[in-house]
Every structure is written in structure tokens, then in C-alpha cells.
Amino acid sequence: MTDLVSSHLAATGPTPRPRVSDEGLTLPAEVDATTDVLFDGRRVWSIAPFEFRPDSSGDRWVPWPRLLMPSLDGITTVTVMEHHNERVIFEEDHAFGAGTQRVRFEGPGGALRVIDKWGFIQRPFAHQSREIRDDLLNRAELILEILREECGLSAWIAFGSLLGAVRDGTMIGHDSDVDLAYLSSHEHPTDVAREMFHVSRTLQARGLSVSTRTGSFCAVSVPSEHGQATPIDVYACFYVGDTLYETASVGAPLPREAILPLGTVQFEGRTMPAPADTDALLEASYGPSWRVPDPAFAYDIPRAVKRRFNGWFIQSMKRRRYWDRLYGGMLGIDIPAEPSPFGAWVLPQLEPGAAVIDLGCGNGRDSLWFAEQGHPTTGLDFSPATLGRARKKAAAAGLPATFASVNLYDYRTTVTRAAIVARELPAPRTVYARFLLHQLERDGISNTWRFLDMTLRRGGRAFLEFRTHRDKERPHTYAGYRRFLDPDEICREIKAAGGSVVDRLEGSGLAPYQDEDPDICRLTVVWQR
């Protein structure tokens, strides 16, 4: 590492201005791939640069992650390098605060900690205690047993876990999760997805915390001592004809005898189930050089395989980490807590005491305010982290606001939540959706119409606010995913889905924020049948 740093610096010359400060660092314009930050040669943080807005010169200012801040006191050499090839981008000595010791970012007992590009603390297996590893393996064995005994599925340790087991009989040091897979009893992706729903429910019924990520993949969270849960990923594998599909990276002609009957492999001193021909499966997953360790390995998934998985199983967690991080304060963006101009515009239009459903409530700023004004409010959002915080605020203030999850990319959660709301809240209801539609892709918008149809058909109105196509060229305070919607098109979609627009207001000056004055559209919609 040191030689690499020295040789690079010799070749490029000194950095013209400091790029490291107590608050963050400045990435040069050309950096756009995952980037690692090292303190005294030890990796502490990985950055996804594209998430940060470039300034006029193209440089990106990136604040230190919240979880790293408490450790930033003292001196260190900050090295910034590309993750995939370890090319040093710059290196600077920096003194944080008034400390005179070397900066250390460690867990209990000096255990190595790394903040991943999502802003979460990860502890690679190589640095986890024996107890933690044992706990994780106990859970993995329990899941394998449930899959086998209760779901009737042949399941094995897979991907990185299988690779570590076959190579060395252990977890791969830089890995930080456990992978399991099962062979589906179905060949049609629809049936594979239904089976995965059943698997998720069965695991939950046994008290495990499960998140169904797609129709062929779920993740079980195992709590750990450092706060960030360690995942055990469960993947479906299935045959279509003679092609084996391993979620979501492999589609290869592999005989069934390569999988069944299952054999065993030694993994961390335990005998674990493994595919019949581990070498054949690992070659299909990682290529012919799978025996040679490669920490920078990246899947080169064939386009046809990627398209199949995306089409078959639908990614329903689109950008959820972004929202978790935004509302968790990890992106350095201040989210206002006071009511929005749209909320203030809607309030006088509400019947006294009318129930409000705040769809896409974010940090609950408007939900809490409606509740303060005497409207029982249900805040619904995609991000569990923000819902937890909003619940606490409501409870502390004794407000009639409840919060629950909804994922508008998942048809099942959309219609189920709509059914619950329609049963529990008296009609007519008001659905309030501020700055929601332009954050959604088409399938999310289409599910939003379904939600409105189910909650408003017995009366009530929806108030919708979104960025228009005219806003695209206007200045924005923060970068981030957003679409710019043509109000005419949205009105047409609403009509086609069974709703009627009864009021429409658009233009700038309606929702100013810091130095931004977006062009927006406000619609009042009914959906009565």
C-alpha cells in the first residue's frame, strides 16, 4: 500500500489544495466509481460518489458519515483510492479537532470497523468475535432446517459462504454476510415467487426477522452487538428446462446431478449441506478461476440473465437505502421538521376532525402537524427507519398520529395497506401525498392509483403535489433521484384509473426551499364510484 501511494504521488505531484477537512472531503471531478477512504492505511469508509452533487467545477463535497464523526479527533493520513483497482486518488495528512493521538475507528476490543457505502457500520467476518460468528451460524443452520423440514426444500450454503467453505473451510475474511440457497420445486418464475413468499412467511412464523427483497430472494436479519444487523440472504435457484438460474447472477446449463442429492462441506468446523458438485456450481457462479481469492471480484452478469431476473421478480426495494440514509441524516441534508407549504395549503380545505392518510410521509413533518390540528393521521412510508422516529415523536407529544409501512413498488403491501386503512379509518378520508409521485417509477405510480381507488371509493379526496416537467431545467438544492412529470399526462392517467381531477394548480412560488423555487403541480382528486 505505502509503495503504491508513494509511487502514485510521485507521478502526479502535490495536491493543489487541501481536500480533507473536519467536516468532509472533496472528491475530484473524475471520480465516479466506488471509492475507499483509509486512515493510516486502514480502510474505514466506502463512498458511492454519484450520490453527491458535483459543484460547478465537477468536484463533489462529501460529508463524513454520521457514524464516523465521534471518532474524528486526532491526526491521521487520509488516503482516498478507487475501490476496484486501489488507484490512489489523493492522500493528505490531517489533524481532526484538538486531538494529538492517531485517529482510530474501532469497535470493542480494537475490532476493525468499516462504514460501507450505504453509511452503515460493517464488521468483516475476519474481525468478528467467535460468539458472533457462532450465533450467525446457529441461525443459518436453523434456517436450513426450516427450509428442509417445513418447506420441503433442499437448501445449502451458497455463493460467498460456499466459496469460503470449499476453499478453506471458513468464511471469507472480507465477507460480511451468510448466503443460503434452495432448489425451487418449480420451473415457472411465477411459482418460484409464490414459493418464496411462502418461505418468507414460514421463516417469520419461526420468529425470524425477514424482508422479502424480490420474488426470488429474502434476507433474514440477525441482530449483532454493533447495531447493524448481519444479514443471512436466502436465494431461490430453479431450472427452466436444462438451464439453472441462481438468483440473480447466473443462468447456466448445469445438470441437476450437480445439485442433487446434496452433499456436505465443512464450514467453520461444522458440517453443512452443499450442492452435489460444489466445483461445478462455483465455476458457474464465479468463473473458472474461482479457486483464486479476488477481493475485488465483481459479477459480470450476462445481460440476458440480468434482464430475466429484473423482469421475472421485480425489484421492490428501489432506492430504499437512499431514503433510510436521507432520513437517518447520513447524507448531510437537513430535512425540515416544520409543516410544509403544501400542508398549510391543504389544512383549511379539510373538514374538522377528518382523518388524513399521509402517503409517503417521510419524517412525518406534515402528519404530526395535521395531528396537532386535530386530524387523526396515519403516516405511511417505505423507510422503516423514518417511521420509527416519527412514531416516537408522536408518542412523546401525545398526538393522534400512527405510522405504518407501505411499499408502493410491491402490489401486495399496497393493496393490503389500503384495505387496512379503508377498514380502520372512517370515510370520507383524505389522502395527502406531498412530493411523492415524482419520486416513484411508473410501477410505483400505477400502484398509487390502486391505493387511491381502494381508499377513496366511498368518498373523500386526495391532495397530490409533484414536480412538473418544467422544473427539470430549474436549479435544485440537492441532487437525488426524481422525475419531472407532465401534469397533463398525470391527469390522463388518473382518469384512466377511475379518478377525477377536481382542482389543478401549478407553477413556481408554491413550495420554495432554501435557494430553490420548484415548478410544481397540485391536484385535488376524487375517486368515487
Add this chain to the structure above:
Amino acid sequence: MLSVMRSAGRLRERLDALQNRDDEQMRRMDKMTKQLDRLAARIEELEEEIQEERALGMRVAQLSDIVQELLIPVADRDEKRLKELLGTYADSL
């Protein structure tokens, strides 16, 4: 002199013929380029259509899950069970 003029005439004829052939080839190239563009656009369109069809499979899976887990108990008109199921089903997603 006469033979020079004849040669020049023949050369002009050959040049004209070549020119015509080039024009013809250019026209054919143009046509082929347009056809290729049309085919590329068609492939893109077909790929989108295939993805739309693939997504249908997932929607069928989601709908049949809802029918199996929620609507069958509704059909049984078991109100207590339905309320309980709505809660547990939502929590399980």
C-alpha cells in the same frame, strides 16, 4: 486529335457510369442504414414488450398470494379471522 477526343468521350462515359454506380450504392447504403435503425428500434421495443410480459408473472404471483391468504377467508365471511389475517399478512410482507 480525333482519337484523343474519342478517348475523352469514353472516359467521360466511364466516369458517368461510375458516378451512377456510386449514387446507386449510396442510395442502397442509405436504405440499409434506415432499415438497421428501424430494426434496432424494433428490437428495443420488443425487449420492452418482453419485460412487460415477464412482469405479468410476478403480478400473477402477488395476486394469487393475496387470494390464497386473504380472499379465501373473506369468502368464508369469518370477520374475526379476516381482521386478524389482515394484520398478520401486512406484517409478513
